[in-house]
Amino acid sequence: xxxxxxxxxxxxxxxxxxxxxxxxxxxxxxxxxxxxxxxxxxxxxxxxxxxxxxxxxxxxxxxxxxxxxxxxxxxxxxxxxxxxxxxxxxxxxxxxxxxxxxxxxxxxxxxxxxxxxxxxxxxxxxxxxxxxxxxxxxxxxxxxxxxxxxxxxxxxxxxxxxxxxxxxxxxxxxxxxxxxxxxxxxx
Amino acid sequence: xxxxxxxxxxxxxxxxxxxxxxxxxxxxxxxxxxxxxxxxxxxxxxxxxxxxxxxxxxxxxxxxxxxxxxxxxxxxxxxxxxxxxxxxxxxxxxxxxxxxxxxxxxxxxxxxxxxxxxxxxxxxxxxxxxxxxxxxxxxxxxxxxxxxxxxxxxxxxxxxxxxxxxxxxxxxxxxxxxxxxxxxxxxxxxxxxxxxxxxxxxxxxxxxxxxxxxxxxxxxxxxxxxxxxxxxxxxxxxxx
Numbered sequence: 001x002x003x004x005x006x007x008x009x010x011x012x013x014x015x016x017x018x019x020x021x022x023x024x025x026x027x028x029x030x031x032x033x034x035x036x037x038x039x040x041x042x043x044x045x046x047x048x049x050x051x052x053x054x055x056x057x058x059x060x061x062x063x064x065x066x067x068x069x070x071x072x073x074x075x076x077x078x079x080x081x082x083x084x085x086x087x088x089x090x091x092x093x094x095x096x097x098x099x100x101x102x103x104x105x106x107x108x109x110x111x112x113x114x115x116x117x118x119x120x121x122x123x124x125x126x127x128x129x130x131x132x133x134x135x136x137x138x139x140x141x142x143x144x145x146x147x148x149x150x151x152x153x154x155x156x157x158x159x160x161x162x163x164x165x166x167x168x169x170x171x172x173x174x175x176x177x178x179x180x181x182x183x184x185x186x187x
Numbered sequence: 188x189x190x191x192x193x194x195x196x197x198x199x200x201x202x203x204x205x206x207x208x209x210x211x212x213x214x215x216x217x218x219x220x221x222x223x224x225x226x227x228x229x230x231x232x233x234x235x236x237x238x239x240x241x242x243x244x245x246x247x248x249x250x251x252x253x254x255x256x257x258x259x260x261x262x263x264x265x266x267x268x269x270x271x272x273x274x275x276x277x278x279x280x281x282x283x284x285x286x287x288x289x290x291x292x293x294x295x296x297x298x299x300x301x302x303x304x305x306x307x308x309x310x311x312x313x314x315x316x317x318x319x320x321x322x323x324x325x326x327x328x329x330x331x332x333x334x335x336x337x338x339x340x341x342x343x344x345x346x347x348x349x350x351x352x353x354x355x356x357x358x359x360x361x362x363x364x365x366x367x368x369x370x371x372x373x374x375x376x377x378x379x380x381x382x383x384x385x386x387x388x389x390x391x392x393x394x395x396x397x398x399x400x401x402x403x404x405x406x407x408x409x410x411x412x413x414x415x416x417x418x419x420x421x422x423x424x425x426x427x
Contacts (some may be wrong), residue, residue: 052280068284074277078214090206091286093198130285 002027003166004049004066004138008058011044018044022058024184026138026166031179034170036186042170043070045186046140049168063138063165067131070142071124077116081107081126084115085133094134101129105155120147128156137165145173200290207286207294211269215298221269222302229261229310237317247383248376250320255335255375257310259368262303262339263361269295270347271356279351288414292348296409300340307336320383327391328382334395335375338402342367345405348413367405374398 002025009022019041026032034042047053049060050068075084082098089096102111105125110118115126124147131139145153153175160167160179169179198206215221236253245253273279282291311332315322322328346364350356374394381391 047280050284052283070280072277073280073284075281076210076214076278077276078217079210083210083213087206087210088285090209091198091203091290093202130281 002061003030004060004062004168006045006049006058006060009045009048009055009060010057011041011048011053012056017056019186020057022184022186024182026168026182028137028164028166030181031160031167031169032182032184033177033180034168034184034186035172038172040186042186043072043142046070046142046168046170049138049140063136065134065136066138066140067134067136068140068142069124069127069131069144070140071146072142073127075115075118075123075126075130078114080112080114081118081129082111084126084130088130088133092134097133101133102126104159105129106151121149121152124148125152125155128159132159132163139163139165139167139169141167142170143172144169145171145176200287203286203290204294204297207291208297211295211298212301215269215302222306224264225261225302225306226309228264229257229306230313232257232261233310233314233317236314240318244319247320247385248380250318250383251379251385252376254311254314254379255372257314258307258332258335258375259339259372261306261310262336262343263364263368269299270344270351271360274351274356283417288417289410292344292409292413293406295348296341296344296406299344300337303340303343304333304336307332307339322382323384324382324388324391327378327388327395330395331375331378331382331391331398334398334402335371335378338371338398338405339368341402341405341409342371345409345413348409349416351417367401371398371401374401 004024004026006022006024010020011018018039022045024032034045036042044053046068048055049062050066079087081102085096085098085101098111099108102108105128107122107125107129110122115123118126124144128144131141145156148156157179167179169176273282308329311328314320315328343360343364345367346360349363350359374397377386378391378394378398380386381388381394
């Protein structure tokens with residue numbers, strides 16, 4: 001079963017093509033590593049798949065239930081970690097699993113703390129919790145380990161190991177190479 | 188572009204609206220920024236008018252005009268923030284990943300209307316009591332404030348949502364809102380003027396109906412138009 005695919009996908013900003021003629025197909029348990037220099041279009045690919053940007057050419061398909069986490073994705077500073085998960089559970093029509101998820105990602109002590117008081121690493125963990133809360137078929141992760149400490153990286157590794165869907169992981173970290181079953185280098 | 192697993196679906200529209208409303212309400216009550224800015228402007232304007240009208244009482248029509256302007260600018264100051272701040276604190280992408288654009292717009296607009304109505308009711312009461320304007324018809328007075336709050340909230344929300352991606356959002360929001368606000372102020376003057384005793388009460392209710400009609404039109408137009416402006420990727424399978 002194909003969970004995500006792109007056909008001849010391209011995106012340009014102004015006159016400059018950032019990605020062009022991108023093709024891939026993801027099935028369960030696939031982890032596609034998107035690598036490339038800064039500005040090579042890794043985040044753009046993920047944003048297109050998440051519906052935050054439209055492609056300039058080509059098409060894509062993605063399972064309706066997907067999770068998205070990115071380094072530049074902000075969380076609500078006035079809401080606590082628990083309130084974030086309660087809010088997303090209500091709009092996604094799924095159980096909130098707040099205690100379970102925050103324990104899994106090592107945020108149990110900060111469950112009632114406002115996200116505005118979080119460190120970058122804690123925010124990254126909260127975004128991961130939001131991404132996996134509704135048990136998605138596809139995970140779109142943009143630099144997921146960039147802000148994580150050792151314990152956070154271990155939690156991420158466990159999460160990816162247990163995940164049964166497909167993962168598209170954009171990264172510049174060599175360490176993340178261990179997660180990949182497929183690779184795509186953007187130039 | 189299509190969804191590969193269409194069997195799953197997000198929460199019903201109304202549940203999403205309720206969730207966005209709750210999130211915005213919690214955020215607003217914790218920061219109180221919008222209510223504080225709107226209220227401060229309104230209270231300052233009322234106090235200035237108390238001093239200015241110490242030796243003379245404004246006519247019903249003038250009193251209605253001043254109150255309409257106070258309510259309009261009070262809502263304009265605080266309200267587009269609900270949309271614009273989402274872009275400024277860079278949380279808009281998270282909102283768009285989680286919620287369909289229609290319910291997101293509607294939930295935010297409802298909070299806007301409620302906060303506009305709250306500040307509107309308090310400011311109007313303060314205005315009438317402190318300036319000493321005799322009210323001939325209290326039902327028409329409160330009815331006018333209610334429909335004005337709804338229409339003002341709907342129009343500044345609409346404007347705030349439309350300019351979300353623009354560079355100079357705050358200035359642009361005010362400029363975009365003006366074409367909606369001018370007729371609202373004019374009709375507000377007619378409705379409140381009648382409540383203060385200038386003209387027939389039935390004409391005042393007619394103005395209220397027109398304000399209500401405009402507010403409802405903007406409320407209905409928003410969810411249809413705004414999502415296409417917000418994100419070019421709004422035809423994504425998740426957002427259909």
